[in-house]
Amino acid sequence: MELVGDILVNIAAPEDDLEQEKNAIQREIDLVADSPYEQLNAVLKSAAWGDHSLGRPVHGTKEGVNRIHREDVLGFFDTHDTPDSLFQRTVRSGLVAERSACLRNLTN
Numbered sequence: 303m304e305l306v307g308d309i310l311v312n313i314a315a316p317e318d319d320l321e322q323e324k325n326a327i328q329r330e331i332d333l334v335a336d337s338p339y340e341q342l343n344a345v346l347k348s349a350a351w352g353d354h355s356l357g358r359p360v361h362g363t364k365e366g367v368n369r370i371h372r373e374d375v376l377g378f379f380d381t382h383d384t385p386d387s388l389f390q391r392t393v394r395s396g397l398v399a400e401r402s403a404c405l406r407n408l409t410n
Contacts, residue, residue, distance in 0.1 A: 317372050324367050331361050 334340040344359060351357030361367075 320370070320372055320375060324370065327361055327367050328364055331359070331364055331367070334359070334361065 334344070348357045
């Protein structure tokens, strides 16, 4: 348990890992751009949701991905990965797993 706590508190986020993730996301953006189905889906979502976040691409844009820096990632974790939020996610995931098991039992 101490190791898990240390990992959560002392996130490393090496720059090389971040660059690899950014490159992977940009490749996914390219794949979506090459798919007529995905393009149609994007147009329909944008028309249905307008400026709402549900109307924007899930992967974001290449420009947005390029604007992400290591300090942004670390700042996000400093702000959002608090002990309280970790506890809430743990409880929620337990509830989801419990509900999923109940549904599986009902459908078998």
